[in-house]
Amino acid sequence: MKRLMTTVLATAALLLVVAGPAAAASGDGHVDVEVMKHLCNPDVRNIDDFNAIIEAADGPVAALAATVLACPTVVNPGDETTDGVKGDAIAFSFTVEDADGTHQLPNNTDPAKLCETDLGLDADGDGNISDDVCLDISYYAFEGLVSGHITVTETEPPAGTRFGALLTTPTEVDGNNDADSIVSVDAEAGVIELDTSADEDGMVMLHVYNFQTLPDSSTAAEAASESAPMGLLLALVLGIAATFGAWLSIGLRRREGSIS
Numbered sequence: 001m002k003r004l005m006t007t008v009l010a011t012a013a014l015l016l017v018v019a020g021p022a023a024a025a026s027g028d029g030h031v032d033v034e035v036m037k038h039l040c041n042p043d044v045r046n047i048d049d050f051n052a053i054i055e056a057a058d059g060p061v062a063a064l065a066a067t068v069l070a071c072p073t074v075v076n077p078g079d080e081t082t083d084g085v086k087g088d089a090i091a092f093s094f095t096v097e098d099a100d101g102t103h104q105l106p107n108n109t110d111p112a113k114l115c116e117t118d119l120g121l122d123a124d125g126d127g128n129i130s131d132d133v134c135l136d137i138s139y140y141a142f143e144g145l146v147s148g149h150i151t152v153t154e155t156e157p158p159a160g161t162r163f164g165a166l167l168t169t170p171t172e173v174d175g176n177n178d179a180d181s182i183v184s185v186d187a188e189a190g191v192i193e194l195d196t197s198a199d200e201d202g203m204v205m206l207h208v209y210n211f212q213t214l215p216d217s218s219t220a221a222e223a224a225s226e227s228a229p230m231g232l233l234l235a236l237v238l239g240i241a242a243t244f245g246a247w248l249s250i251g252l253r254r255r256e257g258s259i260s
Contacts, residue, residue: 031199040071047164054067077091083113085134096142112138154190178205
């Protein structure tokens with residue numbers, strides 16, 4: 001129960017806490033693309049399972065909380081993280097291509113967590129507001145990219161997994177919404193196409209969820225039923241972002257004091 005309450009708390013903070021100014025200033029021709037990696041539990045094997053989690057939740061905050069509970073954040077082995085709730089470290093990689101060329105995944109994360117004290121809320125019901133009931137939200141930042149057409153590719157998914165779903169953390173600050181930068185999502189290739197030309201705050205946060213693959217004994221028919229069409233994934237991204245945008249006024253940003 002404490003794990004569930006911790007996740008719900010921290011996910012609400014993901015949506016409601018402004019985490020400081022973006023590193024790239026609006027209008028300077030550059031943008032940061034940040035990738036937060038989520039690895040889903042074995043019972044979330046396809047987009048239908050993922051959608052079912054969202055549909056069963058009571059409202060958008062609860063929906064995102066449920067996906068984070070089912071798909072904790074993970075980082076590469078040896079990369080810095082926090083003591084918040086998280087998945088086990090596992091190897092994976094991304095590249096980002098902008099007008100200046102191809103950029104490799106940074107050598108380390110921006111480690112971060114959100115705790116009860118961030119909201120002033122007793123989430124686990126123990127009568128205390130403590131700084132040790134937290135969720136790890138460490139992410140990788142590709143900084144100072146040339147704004148415009150940008151391609152994000154998951155070049156190495158975690159072993160035994162495949163690209164599953166993409167969400168953004170929406171924001172209405174200065175009219176900006178990260179989902180507006182998404183052009184297309186190719187789930188089979190693990191490729192996200194962005195156009196950040198209209199981005200107003202110099203930062204796009206991508207939550208990339210991976211599903212675990214079927215056992216080798218699965219039939220071709222089962223494997224085919226597991227595949228998520230690009231259109232469905234893109235509709236999920238834009239639809240959820242629009243819903244969150246109607247409820248919320250601010251989204252995830254770097255937050256001084258949450259970096260461990």
